[in-house]
Amino acid sequence: MAYEELKQEIIDYSKSIGIDKVGFASVDVFTELKSRLERQQDLGYQSGFEKGSVEERTNPVKLMPEAQSIISIALAYPSRLKDAPKSKKGERRGLFCRASWGKDYHDILRDKLEKLAAFLSEKVYGFNYRSMVDTGELSDRAVAERAGIGFSGKNTTLITPEFGSYVYLGEMITNVPFTPDEPVEDSCGECTKCIDACPTGALVQGGQLNAQKCIAFLTQTKDFLPDEYRGKLGNRIYGCDTCQLVCPKNRKKDFHLHPEMEPDPEVVKPKLVPLLSMSNREFKEKFGDIAGSWRGKKPIQRNAIIALGHYKEESAVEELIRLMKKDPRPVIRGTAAWSLGKIGTEEAFEAIEAAKQIETDEQVQFEMDKGLEFKETARQHA
Template sequence: MTCVTKEEIKEYAYKSGIDIVGFASPDCLFKYRDLLKDRYENGLNCNIEENDIEKRINPYILLEDVKSIVSIAVSYNIVYEADLPKSAYGTVSRTAWGIDYHKVLIDLLEKLRDFILSKCNDAKAVLLVDNNPLLERAIAYNAGIGFYGKNNMLINEKYGSYLFLGEMLLNIYFEPDKKVESKCGSCTRCLKACPGKALIGEYKIDANKCLSYATIKKGYLSDETIKKLGTRIYGCDTCQDVCPFNKTAKRVTKDEFIPRGLKPKHDLREILSLDKKKFQEVFGPTSASWRGKNTIIRNAIIASINSNDKNAIEPLKSLLSCENSYLRGYSAYALSILDGENSLPYIEKAYINEKDEAAKEFMKKAIMMIRGEVFEYNER
């Protein structure tokens, strides 16, 4: 007889605020080796993904005597309606509303681990929330948390796909839960709605085309991506927003995920004017802070272009002399579109003083656009 049962673990988890719990075998990821190899060989993975396949499928690297994986899911489909600002705004994915979910889920996993250790003195546990390269959704799928949607998101029939996932590796054996097969049927709404055309087939994604990835990708983006980003500041929820399962999913009341300093539709001028202190106040407590201030400001510059925000002109002029080179370049590009000839003297002055070649090239493009000249190179 085991020191603690699955039922006891699930009961404690549900009482502590975890919405779904499942159990998977530590060997459940080995079957994805060929899939990952195919993705790498065909260039479908983005540069923030781990390239070492073994690290993505082998939990024994993290816990040598692991016998089970406990998978948890917490819904962030909160009861909340975002206010529409009076000025131009940038949109923030639901994943960054409220307190950073990594902290929330680690806290829940620690409580669950302590409960298990109180029953099992010799138990060993490793807690994971996005802090490792293991295939998190694949673990959840094999633990019966939900099924794979055609958008590659994990979908639970009750809670939909707005789920934060976490895992606990244990050296205690539990019978794995049964997998749930796809219930998407003939629905292709997510494939049709994807603004980046990243969903290149059913259950197949080119991560490099995903706009959620574009919002965290550093440096310059292509002109095509700039247009597609719209007003996105962090993340993209489109493929989930159109999913029928999310239309009927259970809404939850969780104070942790209620937006505070960072709003779902946040004033662009405030973001464009962020200094380090203000960035920490607004973005610091959320999961959107990890890529840093400059990438967020770059996205706000792009959003100001796509929303034709004339109120952004003065903050953009200030950014022409900021410390970051690619923000200087992007500001010049934005001013050429929003302010045209009026900003030409400011851009030309910045161009003369610019030392960074990439930023200088982008400023040159801005100047040529204002003058009506052709600039052929559109990849940044």
């Protein structure tokens, strides 16, 4: 079979089903990535969300013995929110990162890859494949880089010439020997804007991320958020876009090519106080279709509580007192106590002191003490 002709057919077909970029890569071992991952492990920089061993994550043949090539796809997503509601006193709002706007991208890309697989099944006898999006063993970014979709920026995102880094990535390992495409030249140059702007210093150096310090990772954890990151969170309730927003390659990049990716402003920039009393069912109804809901409501609510403290939102005091006294989850009770202290009204401090008398969880008591420390700090500055 003329694989070059088929390759062109795939490129044409992919455009017809709404794939914005497609590239082809070899199944050689990702040697540079392998050494980087081993170093990440040694330094304790991994998030813990990674799937598979280093060997599986860097050797496609380990995942599919008959692998001959990898098809990489990219879809551009919007970077600007139309008609964004304002966050104002008495009605503060949180923010989901751009990669979580619109319908969950995992579903969108899996659907495109399945269509691509069906197309190839009709063209190639004995066609076999394995697809993955974000949660598979392979690094979507490393595959896309090898396939010529873009280059890996210092902010550890894949940067495409056309769409900047605002792209979702997925790939398909196949048993078809397609010719690999040429990689795109790295053009970050001397720029370090992303490293300089990272709120927590998670970008240790160009291309190296300490996931344990990254706000995008921290917003997805379920335990108490370490003290040193609470002030850095701002109003982010899921993910972080800072290193993308400051990137010169993303200037004026805003694409609205896929209706299903269009964000609902009330979903991606929701009011914070109503979030705190949502049932699981209500949370699923409102946020269940977006990628940022995958960890459930607890991390989102914890982050919303911290954001209310960040705003010193006095109108939230009553609801935060209710959570501190009655919520069955220690992380929520304790974070509410901390946030009440940060807001710093007399009512808030009195409520913390009263609740502390009946609280039995040591960690929650510790958070209550932190909340009361704000009173002493306020006194000193008075």
